Amino acid sequence: AQSVTQLGSHVSVSEGALVLLRCNYSSSVPPYLFWYVQYPNQGLQLLLKYTSAATLVKGINGFEAEFKKSETSFHLTKPSAHMSDAAEYFCAVSDDRGSTLGRLYFGRGTQLTVWP
Amino acid sequence: GAGVSQTPSNKVTEKGKYVELRCDPISGHTALYWYRQSLGQGPEFLIYFQGTGAADDSGLPNDRFFAVRPEGSVSTLKIQRTERGDSAVYLCASSLRLGVNNEQFFGPGTRLTVL
Numbered sequence: 001a002q003s004v005t006q007l008g009s010h011v012s013v014s015e016g017a018l019v020l021l022r023c024n025y026s027s028s029v030p031p032y033l034f035w036y037v038q039y040p041n042q043g044l045q046l047l048l049k050y051t052s053a054a055t056l057v058k059g060i061n062g063f064e065a066e067f068k069k070s071e072t073s074f075h076l077t078k079p080s081a082h083m084s085d086a087a088e089y090f091c092a093v094s095d096d097r098g099s100t101l102g103r104l105y106f107g108r109g110t111q112l113t114v115w116p
Numbered sequence: 117g118a119g120v121s122q123t124p125s126n127k128v129t130e131k132g133k134y135v136e137l138r139c140d141p142i143s144g145h146t147a148l149y150w151y152r153q154s155l156g157q158g159p160e161f162l163i164y165f166q167g168t169g170a171a172d173d174s175g176l177p178n179d180r181f182f183a184v185r186p187e188g189s190v191s192t193l194k195i196q197r198t199e200r201g202d203s204a205v206y207l208c209a210s211s212l213r214l215g216v217n218n219e220q221f222f223g224p225g226t227r228l229t230v231l
Contacts, residue, residue, distance in 0.1 A: 032216040041224065043119070043225065044222040045222070046219050046220075049216070051216055101214055102149070102214045103161050104149075104151075107158050
């Protein structure tokens, strides 16, 4: 079984500050991990994904995430927050085999607020 | 090019009624997914199609929910005898093919409210 836990339903940072959104996963097979962003009234947009290549993954808009197997974590970071980063962020896990091929299992989401 | 579109964007219905939610995937995408996002939760998988067939419908909560994709493009999610607990945003996504190396592109969702 696969699941994702996002620690912190709300995160607030000042503009220019470090953004850190936490994600821990549980998977019985080697996982594939994703971060999606959802802006108000828009569809989910893929930020980045880990698919067993480099453990440090760079995505769009200056975000990156590091896969740490020993910690079962895939935290999302950005060195300097911008007002336009305010949105809801979802971590998701999937596997690429068997009957659950391609299914995404999402966390509950973290709402990021950026203060001026 | 056009992304995934979903209609209607909002649907308000009464308990016990039947509703249909439509998804138009990106042209050429063979895989199509339905998810449901309840308030304060992340999206939850319902069903996915590869072509015309439902490859995995194990996420459908009960037999009141049904989805079709008769020509391998547009899909319709059908909910019979709606209940207040069905209120949620229903998301559709499509990808070129099945598999994690094929990005799922999401539509904006249909917000269903059951009174």
